[in-house]
Amino acid sequence: MTDLPRTQHIVASGLVAAVGVSVAYVSFTREPAAAFLFPRIISTVFVVLALLTFGKALLGKTRVGTGLDREAMINIAPGLAVSLIFVFWAAHALGFYTASTIAFFVLLSLYDPAPHGELKSWIKRILITAGFLVVMYGLFARLLSVFTPREIFF
Amino acid sequence: MKNLIASAAIALTALAGGALADENYPERPIMLMVSYGAGGATDFQARIVTMTAGNEDALGMPIAIINKPGAGGRVGWNWFAGQAESDGYTLGAYNVPHFIAQSIEGGVSYAADSFEPIANWGADPAVFVVAADSEFNSMNDVVDYAAANPGKLTFSGAGLFVGHHIAALQLEKAAGVKLAYIPNDKGGAGAMKAVIAGEVLGGVNNLSDAFRAREAGNVKILGVFDLERNDFLPDVPTLKEQGFDIDNSSVNFRGVMVPKGTPQPIIDKLAAVVPTMFANGRVASKMKAGGSPMHIMTRDEVIEMWKAREVALKELLAGL
Amino acid sequence: MDFLAYFGDVFTPINFGLLLIGTIGGLLLGATPGLSPTMAVALLIPFTFKLEPAQGLILLGAAYTSTVAGGAVSAILLKIPGAPANIATTLDGHTMAKKGQGARALQLSFLASAVGGVFGVLLLIFLTPVLAQWALAFGPSHLFWLAILGVTVIGTLDSSSVVKGLLSGCIGLWLATVGFDDIMGAQRFIFHDAVSGGINVIPALIGLFAIPQVIGMFAKGRRSLDAEILTVERHPISMAFGEVFSRLRALSIGTITGSVIGLIPGVGGQIAGLVAYDQSKKMSPERDKFGTGHSEGVIAAESANNAMVGPSLVPLLTLSIPGSPTAAVLLGGLLIHGIFPGSDLFDNHPDVAWTFINSMLIGQILMCIFGLYIAGLAARVAQVPNAVMAAVVLGLAVFGSYSVQHSMGDVYVMATLGTGMYFLERFGFSAAPLVLGLILGPIAEANFVQGSMIANATSSIGSYFFTGPLNLVLIAIVVASVGYSVWQELRHRRLSAQEKVMAKKDAIT
Numbered sequence: 001m002t003d004l005p006r007t008q009h010i011v012a013s014g015l016v017a018a019v020g021v022s023v024a025y026v027s028f029t030r031e032p033a034a035a036f037l038f039p040r041i042i043s044t045v046f047v048v049l050a051l052l053t054f055g056k057a058l059l060g061k062t063r064v065g066t067g068l069d070r071e072a073m074i075n076i077a078p079g080l081a082v083s084l085i086f087v088f089w090a091a092h093a094l095g096f097y098t099a100s101t102i103a104f105f106v107l108l109s110l111y112d113p114a115p116h117g118e119l120k121s122w123i124k125r126i127l128i129t130a131g132f133l134v135v136m137y138g139l140f141a142r143l144l145s146v147f148t149p150r151e152i153f154f
Numbered sequence: 155m156k157n158l159i160a161s162a163a164i165a166l167t168a169l170a171g172g173a174l175a176d177e178n179y180p181e182r183p184i185m186l187m188v189s190y191g192a193g194g195a196t197d198f199q200a201r202i203v204t205m206t207a208g209n210e211d212a213l214g215m216p217i218a219i220i221n222k223p224g225a226g227g228r229v230g231w232n233w234f235a236g237q238a239e240s241d242g243y244t245l246g247a248y249n250v251p252h253f254i255a256q257s258i259e260g261g262v263s264y265a266a267d268s269f270e271p272i273a274n275w276g277a278d279p280a281v282f283v284v285a286a287d288s289e290f291n292s293m294n295d296v297v298d299y300a301a302a303n304p305g306k307l308t309f310s311g312a313g314l315f316v317g318h319h320i321a322a323l324q325l326e327k328a329a330g331v332k333l334a335y336i337p338n339d340k341g342g343a344g345a346m347k348a349v350i351a352g353e354v355l356g357g358v359n360n361l362s363d364a365f366r367a368r369e370a371g372n373v374k375i376l377g378v379f380d381l382e383r384n385d386f387l388p389d390v391p392t393l394k395e396q397g398f399d400i401d402n403s404s405v406n407f408r409g410v411m412v413p414k415g416t417p418q419p420i421i422d423k424l425a426a427v428v429p430t431m432f433a434n435g436r437v438a439s440k441m442k443a444g445g446s447p448m449h450i451m452t453r454d455e456v457i458e459m460w461k462a463r464e465v466a467l468k469e470l471l472a473g474l
Numbered sequence: 475m476d477f478l479a480y481f482g483d484v485f486t487p488i489n490f491g492l493l494l495i496g497t498i499g500g501l502l503l504g505a506t507p508g509l510s511p512t513m514a515v516a517l518l519i520p521f522t523f524k525l526e527p528a529q530g531l532i533l534l535g536a537a538y539t540s541t542v543a544g545g546a547v548s549a550i551l552l553k554i555p556g557a558p559a560n561i562a563t564t565l566d567g568h569t570m571a572k573k574g575q576g577a578r579a580l581q582l583s584f585l586a587s588a589v590g591g592v593f594g595v596l597l598l599i600f601l602t603p604v605l606a607q608w609a610l611a612f613g614p615s616h617l618f619w620l621a622i623l624g625v626t627v628i629g630t631l632d633s634s635s636v637v638k639g640l641l642s643g644c645i646g647l648w649l650a651t652v653g654f655d656d657i658m659g660a661q662r663f664i665f666h667d668a669v670s671g672g673i674n675v676i677p678a679l680i681g682l683f684a685i686p687q688v689i690g691m692f693a694k695g696r697r698s699l700d701a702e703i704l705t706v707e708r709h710p711i712s713m714a715f716g717e718v719f720s721r722l723r724a725l726s727i728g729t730i731t732g733s734v735i736g737l738i739p740g741v742g743g744q745i746a747g748l749v750a751y752d753q754s755k756k757m758s759p760e761r762d763k764f765g766t767g768h769s770e771g772v773i774a775a776e777s778a779n780n781a782m783v784g785p786s787l788v789p790l791l792t793l794s795i796p797g798s799p800t801a802a803v804l805l806g807g808l809l810i811h812g813i814f815p816g817s818d819l820f821d822n823h824p825d826v827a828w829t830f831i832n833s834m835l836i837g838q839i840l841m842c843i844f845g846l847y848i849a850g851l852a853a854r855v856a857q858v859p860n861a862v863m864a865a866v867v868l869g870l871a872v873f874g875s876y877s878v879q880h881s882m883g884d885v886y887v888m889a890t891l892g893t894g895m896y897f898l899e900r901f902g903f904s905a906a907p908l909v910l911g912l913i914l915g916p917i918a919e920a921n922f923v924q925g926s927m928i929a930n931a932t933s934s935i936g937s938y939f940f941t942g943p944l945n946l947v948l949i950a951i952v953v954a955s956v957g958y959s960v961w962q963e964l965r966h967r968r969l970s971a972q973e974k975v976m977a978k979k980d981a982i983t
Contacts, residue, residue: 012901016641023648023780035660038919039651039716046644052637054936064635065902072693080893081866087889092882100872104865111861113696128862136226136873139506145218145516146877147243162899185880190514193802198809205523220880221516222671225654229671233881261661308931314659320481334931339656339920343802347739347795351610353930366809370816443812 009057013050020050071154082106095151097133105129160195179242179420180215184409186245187238189230191223194341195278195360195446196408201245202223202440203275203432212431217245226313227252228262235264240413242420245272250407250460253469255315266464267414270421272426274409274451274459276441279402280321281364281390282309283349283373284356293377296356300331308334310345310357316335318345318358321379321404321471328398360406361386365445375461379404386447403466407449409456477599480828484836486928489532491807492525492537493833496536497840501848503537504544504965507680510557511541511801519807524888527823531830534807536837538800542779543587545839550579550772551855554684558675558744558913559779561906562751564683565631566764566771568805571766581714582769583776584749585844589718590729590777591838594784598791599732599831605737605785606792612738614925615939619948620738624745627752627953628907636963638902645903646911649673649891653950657923668883675744677875677884678891682869685892690702691864705854710861711846715771724770728777736782739789739797748779748906756958784834791815791827792833830957 024043027036055060082103082141090099105125140146183352197219204217205289220267234246242368248269257265284290290299300307313319314337322335333382338344344362346438349357350372358368358379365386367373376395378384381402393400410428412421431437441448483489496518515534522530545556550567563583570579597605612620628643630638652663653672664670718725731750735741754774755764764771787804789797794816797803805815813819813828819827858866876889895905903924929938939945 009901010895016645016898016903019645023663030662031659032658035655035658035662038915038922039648039662039805041646042915044649046641046648047965049637049644049940050639053641058636062902065900066845068897068900071695075695076689076692080689083688084889084893086868087872087885091885094496096873102648104869107865107868108861110693111696111860111864132866132869137870140873141875144509144877145183145216146873147183147218147220147880148873148876149882191802192512192801193796193799193804193806198806201519201806202810206522222881223878224671225659226658227661228654232670236670237883256659259659261659306931308928314657334927336924336927336931337657338924339916343796347610347789347793348613350793350795351613353613366794366814367820369814372816373791410743439812441814444809445814 005065006057006060006062008067009062009065010054013054013057014064014068015048017050017054020046023047078110080109082110092149093152095153097137098151098153100136101129101133104132161235165363171339176361177419181212182243183215184217184243184245185220186217186247186294187220187222187230187234188225188247189222189224189234189249190341192219192221194223194343195362196247196249197221198444199276199408199441199446202446203437204443205440206431206434206437209431209434212434214426226256228256229414231264232262234413237269238386238417239414242412242416242424245411245424246411248407248409248411249317250409251403251463252316252406253322254275254460254464255320255471258464258468258471259315266460269411270414270416271453271456271460272410272412272421272424273432273453274407274449274456275432276408276446277449277451278317278406278408278447279361279378279384280317280358280360280404281378281387281406282325282356282376282393283320283346283359283364283367284376285349285352286372286374288356288374290356290376291374293393293398297325297329297398298377299330299355300329300333304332305334307331308336308354309433310338310348310354311343311359312345313337313339317360317404317406318342320470321358321400321447324400324404325393325398327470327473328393328400346373362444384447386445400464403463403470407451407456407459409451421453462472476824477828477832480825481832483528483829484832486531489529489829489833492529492533493837493840497540497837497893498534499541500537500843500936501544501547501841504541504556505547506874507548507552507554507556507684507870508676508877509540509541510676510878511559512803512979513676513878514541515807515854516801517942519803519810523808523810527808527813528829530807530811530825531804531826532833534804535830535834536548536840538759538804538842539591539780539783539837541836542783543584543591543776543798543845546583546776546779547580547852549733550583551576551852552684553687554862554867554871555679558679558909559782560775562747563677564770565906566768566974570769570772571769571856574856575709575761575767576706576856577850578707578709578714578769579767579772580849580852581711581846582718582772583711584842584849585714586728586773586777587845588724588838588842589725589782590732590779590781591783591841592835594736594781594785595835595838596832598784598788600837602788605788607706608905609737609739609785609789609797611792611944612957614921614928615942616944616948617738617741618644618921618925618950619640619739619945620735621914623923623948623955624910624914624953625751625899625918626959628746628910630755630959630962631748631752631904631907631910633658634957635902639904639907642898642903642905643907643911646908646913647915648911648914649678649908650912651919657837657922664785664933666886667887671879671883673883673891673912674776674884675909675912679887680871680875681888681892681908682895682909684867685889686862686896686899686905688849688868689893689896691860694860696861706856708850714846718773721773723757724754724774725777728774729781730780731774731787732781735778735975736911737785737794737797738786741917745777745910746778746782748910751775753922754796756955776949780838784950807954887888920951938939 027039086103208216238244545560549555549560549563553568728750735746790801929935
């Protein structure tokens with residue numbers, strides 16, 4: 001076993017333990033006590049289990065979970081960045097349909113294995129994007145009459 | 155150069171369009187936020203009273219119901235006060251006394267003046283129900299039991315600081331007894347189930363739901379928390395007739411409002427059109443068929459009603 | 475035999491047409507992530523304004539039946555449960571699909587759904603009065619113990635480590651407390667505006683299952699096309715028939731568990747599939763195969779899901795009490811036409827009542843036929859290239875979670891939970907127990923609070939929660955469930971320790 005997964009396990013279980021401890025802290029300090037009875041019970045169990053997991057990770061005894069290798073992290077980074085920008089900013093700022101079009105097309109261009117040099121593969125990407133948006137618009141805007149935030153273009 | 159003029163012209167029309175937007179309102183479908191779950195009494199009635207919104211003599215655009223349930227309505231009204239857009243395309247359903255009582259009690263980010271009322275469509279009084287096989291046959295039986303067993307008369311209601319709870323507080327105060335009010339997390343339907351299943355000895359519930367449960371032979375209705383008897387239940391006396399000094403503070407008024415900051419022309423237009431939309435004959439017959447009492451009020455009347463309720467509720471809740 | 479007299483009414487051209495529309499539309503809506511049965515039925519209500527009462531109910535009943543089954547499609551093919559009811563289906567169903575057996579998994583799931591569904595509706599037809607009393611017998615203390623029974627399932631559900639399974643469950647239980655407390659109205663853990671309304675189960679479900687899938691596809695990077703093509707095995711329907719009926723244990727456990735749990739107001743179908751899955755895993759001699767694409771897992775989960783549909787309407791139709799959110803919406807559909815469920819419905823409008831119930835019976839079968847027909851076709855979804863799939867699923871996740879309550883906050887919650895879940899999954903945590911915690915938390919808490927309020931007013935908490943036959947039976951099941959898991963875990967450890975010793979001996983010699 002290399003050291004990378006072990007360090008990752010320590011960090012991950014450490015973060016979970018930190019969440020557990022802060023949940024417990026909030027539960028035991030906030031009022032009214034009656035409303036926080038249940039959170040108190042849950043957070044106590046939460047902290048015990050989280051510390052147990054953290055201890056195991058420190059000792060390197062974690063048996064399950066493979067962690068992330070370097071290649072996977074590099075592969076994920078651009079897609080995750082595009083997705084997060086799409087969800088947390090573009091969807092509301094540009095409107096759902098505009099943002100989805102852009103995000104869909106960018107993700108397709110990033111991960112579609114067809115060569116980037118050929119016109120044919122670009123046309124294919126545009127067609128797939130358009131098709132997806134037509135289906136989404138038909139389903140959500142027309143059929144289900146969902147009011148998405150106003151678009152910048154319309 | 156030609157292009158520049160063209161784009162300037164486009165920009166001008168766009169500006170003019172902005173000013174005209176209020177006059178052409180509504181140009182697209184409108185949504186109505188209901189702070190209770192789909193299928194509840196408020197949701198059901200909101201769907202009926204807005205079903206004719208698309209007609210030419212009404213708004214000319216359909217109204218879609220959006221449910222944001224949780225914590226006795228607090229979730230929905232918090233969203234409506236803080237996050238809803240005040241462009242006239244987001245309406246909200248109000249329940250008085252619920253949201254006023256909650257804003258007095260605190261812990262929410264709205265008050266009565268966070269919203270602009272448009273019109274009222276219904277008034278659903280609270281009633282006291284017991285299971286069909288209960289030994290209680292009048293409110294006096296209930297109060298006598300409570301006097302003999304202080305704090306042991308369990309009865310259900312839809313939550314804390316909603317109409318049912320207000321009625322419960324009024325009953326405690328007027329009869330001078332201590333009761334055990336059990337708020338339910340599933341609204342009126344859950345509270346009614348607790349009564350029918352015998353989990354509690356009685357319950358405060360909506361007249362419309364109780365009327366239906368009585369038709370099904372599951373409950374007896376012992377009293378109405380209102381000033382007068384109700385058309386749906388002419389045989390059930392009010393609490394006042396049975397000797398308790400209880401007014402109509404707990405009656406659940408339902409209507410439509412918009413967030414503060416909505417343009418005045420839009421408010422005026424809605425205030426003129428919406429009451430006539432409620433008065434539509436098809437709406438009235440569907441409401442009657444569903445056992446839901448209607449009570450149409452205009453914007454000015456609702457403003458008065460909100461003010462009066464706020465005063466009455468502050469007084470009642472101050473004693474807690 | 476009232477229901478036979480009205481069978482003809484289902485087959486008038488308009489009624490049958492509506493039944494078909496409801497069934498096919500319901501399957502498609504159910505397969506869309508984010509559209510739970512409740513939402514699908516609520517969306518159809520406006521259409522029923524213009525229809526006759528019986529016709530409107532046929533449409534709603536057919537849609538309810540088939541959205542529940544449709545949720546299995548996305549659960550199997552995309553590992554995104556369409557509704558909480560389909561979580562258990564992902565465990566074995568998606569594993570099968572990954573092996574190229576998507577068609578088989580879909581066929582099994584539709585057949586099992588139909589068997590469970592028909593059984594459930596037959597219960598509704600023949601035993602309604604008895605069942606209504608049974609449904610009312612569950613008070614706060616019983617629902618509390620039932621939720622605790624659900625919690626005991628958490629540790630063993632879908633995690634190679636019991637501690638991490640329980641920890642995932644705890645995270646879910648905690649997330650359920652975020653927002654306004656439903657009874658007191660107190661604010662808890664509102665650290666951002668997006669969670670001021672609490673964490674809604676459906677967006678959380680989409681995020682926790684869909685987003686890790688999307689990121690997982692990113693992780694594979696730009697691979698060449700031919701490396702990823704999955705062969706989708708064709709699977710004859712006759713074989714699926716044979717398989718479903720040779721797995722009688724899973725089928726009957728699923729059907730019975732689903733019917734019983736579906737009946738209980740307030741718990742609903744959300745946990746029926748998971749409890750049935752867990753029970754049939756514990757009782758199966760091949761329990762080690764569960765989670766690796768074992769057919770019993772799919773059959774138990776899906777038969778339970780649809781078995782709950784019929785009984786879940788018992789409290790509504792007889793007592794006028796909606797036992798589940800979907801039943802509440804159906805109640806609205808009845809009231810609009812001035813029909814009150816209860817004696818009014820069966821005495822004065824028997825045509826409406828029985829046409830509705832019959833149409834659910836026929837609807838189950840239509841759903842199955844149509845489902846089997848599309849199974850082979852739908853399984854080809856597995857051949858969609860990774861890049862397209864990732865983008866489509868992300869788009870659906872965003873639109874789906876927004877449309878639940880028209881709330882941007884829900885979309886942020888979905889994305890945050892989903893991204894977090896991807897990384898947690900790398901370290902042995904899993905999504906199914908987390909969602910189970912999220913669902914069970916409010917049930918356990920609300921019933922505990924209500925129960926203790928009633929107990930404080932009348933007797934004592936001890937006697938309220940620990941006496942009475944139903945409480946004792948439920949406690950016994952909880953104890954048995956926990957005991958069995960502990961025993962299994964210990965036996966497993968001893969076996970693996972023995973294996974290690976054996977392996978060492980082998981290495982030495």
